[in-house]
Amino acid sequence: MGGKEPVSAVLWLEDGTVFKGRSFGFSGRKRGEVVFSTGMTGYLEAITDPSFAGQILTMTYPLIGNYGVNPEDSQSAKPYIRGLVVRDFCPRPSNWRSTETLADYLVRNQVIAIAGVDTRALTRHLRIRGTMGGIISTEQEDVNNPAQLAEYWKEGPSREMNLVSSVTTPQVYHVPGSGPRVAILDLGMKKRFLDILTKMNCECFVLPAKAQAGEVLALSPQGVLISNGPGDPKDVPQTIKTVAALAGKVPLFGVCLGHQALALALGGDTYKLKFGHRGVNHPVKDLATGRVYITSQNHGYAVREEALPSCFAVSHRNLNDGTVEGLRHLGLPIRSVQFHPEAGPGPEDSSHILREFVCSIM
């Protein structure tokens, strides 16, 4: 495959596979878990979604950057991805909302990015072999001899365990509101999540992931939400302990990683999916109504249905692979969903779920 375009960046995968391309972001070398997302728009939302922390993100849509960057669409203060892989990036975007090009944004935020990759080949590779580790680099020596990256790979941990602590809020903060008071355990919350709650006038306290149940209850919230976030839910034992302690004392609602943490807290189990769910087109069935919603998703782990404690009923199911997409506690006001009802990116078809929770605690 060599010699096709001037090569200035390389993506090396744990299994030795190499993809070469052009750098269009920051320079350097970063390691991470290589994943793909199938959304055709919403690249900025994805790049700034803390759930992608520690990951090298491949966009399956080949033209990225078409409409530039608008800071309003950011889901957090900065990008958390370790690297971005695209087929083509757009150097001259066109959209009235755009304030800069994606390339400028990535450079400014020190994100390594590589274009010119046969991203479909990469995606198929990940689908067939499963998500794996990789290194993205613009270093000349790596470009010339990517095989040596195997050595570098061995130097670091094969799996990162502290992703949540790198994205959670360092301290509690308060967003005033005239509606119900809620506490949010921030495992890597997207801005959109908070926006929706504040739009419903909720008074929000956002707490770090390792907050204790006592701290939470001291705020006397009418409900507690456990947010989305990156990585394996088993890597947040403190959050799980907190959630377990809160159960039965206050209504709980979990989203994504929060959903998984809830399951673990109440005696369930989770497992790693082969290549995860990342995209904005996942059909999820609400088993109570029979209605199907197209949802936004971003997770690599799922709740194990066979190991579900009897207090839980599955409330939602993924139509593609049958995985658990939502839980309902049979005795307590506890609910959770694996997908992102807050969208951003993705469809807003299931936004009523958050509304319903807020109404239920009023």
Added chain:
Amino acid sequence: MEEAAKRLKDIRKVMVIGSGPIVIGQAAEFDYAGTQACKALKEEGLQVVLVNSNPATIMTDADMADQVYIEPLDTEILTRIIQKERPDGLLPSLGGQTGLNLAVKLAEAGILDAYNVRLLGTPVEAIKRAEDRDLFKKTMLEIGEPVPASAIVSELTAALEFVAQVGFPVIVRPAYTLGGTGGGIAHTPQQLREIVSRGLRASLIGQVLIELSVAGWKEIEFEVMRDAADNCIAICSMENFDPVGIHTGDSIVVAPAQTLSEPEFQMLRSAALKIIRALQVEGGCNIQFAMSPSSMQYYVIEVNPRVSRSSALASKATGYPIAKMAAKIGIGLTLDQIVNPVTGKTTACFEPTIDYVVLKIPRWPFDKFSTADRKLGTQMKATGEVMAIERNFAAALLKGLRSLEMGIYGLRLPHSHLWSDMEIEDKIRYPDDERLFALSEAFRRDWTVEEIYSLSGIDPWFLEKVKDLVLLETRIANGTLTGGLLREAKSSGFSDYQIAKLAGIKAKEVRERRKAEGIAPVYKLVDTCAAEFAAQTPYYYSAYEDENESCPGSLPKVLVVGSGPIRIGQGIEFDYCSVHSVWALREAGIESIIVNNNPETVSTDFDTSDKLYFEPLVLEDVLNIIDLEKPEGVILQFGGQTAINLAGPLAEEGVKVLGTPVKSIDVAEDRQKFEALLRSMGIPQSEGRSAVNQEEALAAATELGFPLLVRPSYVIGGRAMEVVHNLEDLMAYLQAAVQVSPKHPVLLDRYICGKEVEVDAISDGSDTLIPGIMEHIERAGVHSGDSLAVYPPQTLTGPEINQIVDYTQRIARALEVKGLLNIQFAVEKGRVYVLEANPRASRTVPVLSKVTGIPMVKLATWIMLGKTLKELGFGTGLCPATEYVAVKAPVFSFEKLSQVEISLGPEMKSTGEVMGIDKSFSGALHKALGASGLNLPAKGMVLVSLAEKDRQEAVPLVLQYLDLGFEVIATGETFNILRQAGIPARRVSLTEDGLAALVESIRGGAIALVINTPTRGKKPERQGFRLRRAAIEYRVPCLTSLDTAAALAQALRSARLGTDLDTKSLQEYLAEGSSRNRKTLWINNIAT
């Protein structure tokens, strides 16, 4: 899934209405939709009754539905079919606007209730809410969706008042002109006055619609689906390259939308779902938006609560079969109960995501209509379209341009460098079909993106891409062609030919260089999910990327080359043939591979063939597929002229062309060689000469005698065949229509004034089978595609038929035809002449296959695989005729093409056809004429205005119309001749005033029929031309051939006599035929 499928229990038999003939705005996409629907319903174990008047479709094949009625699409006939078949349900949303309107009419007339037929899918109420302008507006406002302010006005002052409220600019669209004539966008009060006055005059009912104009905004479409359980999904978004103001059917369209940011995209998607919910559509729905390029503001422009051209495009763009799912929703299934046909495992309730760029380019008929108004606006003018898939926009665009087969390579027209800056500016600001080339030329002249954006409103994102291509062109032309540059050019979609032209080398050299550098396309899969899941769709496109996903199978395989976009002269019939060939291959255990680029068709449905390549049909792209697949051979007989033109070039590259030898194809296609062949065999043909200057032409004319059929051997933009009757006409032709030169001689043929006859034969090289002969109703001189034609022949004598059969068999043998052969004959005074032979399938193959029940394409395909007619159990010679009669009638789209000459001649003008079938000739004729959309006149005035040559001959014909109770009015000399013959006609004149009065009578309905044979047409300013156009605009039949007029008289007379027409399905007709065991009754009439 968990619960068992819950389709409606009481529905066992479903009626499906097709969309009728191909016209502009309603083309092959409905054959694709209807065919999918029939398949889907059968899959669910239902009986299907299909009604469609279009015989050239797959959907009207006897095995697509349990009962197929090839009948006119009107409520009376549909009612009769309902009475007879008693279906439980009617599926209305798959036959375009035609099907939808008929269903609503049947419902409103109480027919559906009377016979307990349930309307499936979207309820009538919902259809009306989407279709009725006022109701639609009201519904949108109720749910808070913005629609542009509009008003219907019938006088200027009201227009001015409206604009005082909403402001400028406004778009004015006259109601009921059907030509889109008289409309326009007004920016100032003066423009408003002009356009509204013009529009009011042009409108049949004196009304115009004024609407706030959002021309220049982004035009965005969404294809959405909803089921009865209220599950809604968005299948695909599409963005028009050409902004609002140009009909989406005439716009270059890309999928997915490229320039919408995530919040904008989600806003429109949510709006689309809200709308489909509010309208309670059950099935597929198309929603068009205008999106501001500078704010979050948008408007809903239109909603089509049915499958459409756009849904066909969306299906092909994503791989998601919308029509099939719509049919299943129609019978009560919900999306989550339907198996996802792409993965075979999951459900159909998901949203496709794509990892490539899809681009559609319209195919316009302006090459056929030199006088047509080429400007594009809110009235669609394209007859067809091509689609291209690639991993980037540039490459998709160039692939698309190649697929148009207009001899265009890249962003250049042969004459675009000659345009002045003024012309370019004009073309960009007031777009016509050449706008893309105008803006490319502008970039070549260093115009900026900003300048072109302000002139065109085309989003800078698209303009930047076009500019990049132009810059790349320059780099190739001015630099050395390094491996890197070659690779860049290939990934940007440049063809070898285009690179060669720019670099000043041969295409073959480029190809060799490319191969040496290891630059070859790979093939990627269209799978609806961007590779997230394993897919079963064998649907591929090429890209210059790393990984190839198309693995050639181990079975012997054959590549069928399709026919590309629908255009005048090459329509859906060739798709019919290609599809049947693919099926025949599959049946024979051969892996069938098809290559085509028309998104509207059945052939490009991924479950038609074993493998589908969506690619341009030019040498390079076809060869690339052959390089990978290494098929046993290619089949070129079914893809019309497109495919047959590839025979020579492919053979030269060592590709095995199956069937008729390539050298025979060349003999048949090359006039001189073919003439020599006929001469050597002693088969009569019309004598011809070629002339390189006027003197030679005049000499040839004197020698051959008038009338003559003249044609240039070479024309820029459109052919110009004409019949000339005298010296004066010939001179005019030589001066105006063509430039004769030694390089471009004019060909003159003796005009054979006689019956035209068409034969389609199947031959295995020694034996030849003729399923049937079709006799034209119009004499030779009217193109075979534009004439009424009847099977079996009604007036040919036994000896004439024997001659025809004999010549056909001899020509087939001489050409060693293996497969199909089409020959047109003219019969003059008992003598049979050959006009032309086409070594391929023809327009009449579907008709003859259907009415005779002989699977012509299958036989031809199997012969190409090595079988003989005998082995296949078929006899030779002419198959005995059926007792029933079938008439094929042409259908034109003249009302959509302003300034086009409608009179018939040797150049084809029709866009589609219908068939009438009945026990008698006049019955079949009546049905065919009715089905063709001709408003069959009952009473009133017949206006007769004839060319000199026709006047005497017309006397008995005019008498027939008198007998039928029509009043006759006639112009000038025609009047005199009729008067001399004792016909009580009234004289009218064609002076300016006279014409105005006549147009008034046409508009008012007093004149019910115009019979007008033009002297010398094509000049828009001439009175005759304007008279004919007026008739078209006001939907009054205007016949330009005496033979058509005679046929109409016959049909009217039989209707007057109350002859009752059959209501029989094709299956019933065929059963009648086979009960007489026709197969054993071959006439072997070649004793000698």
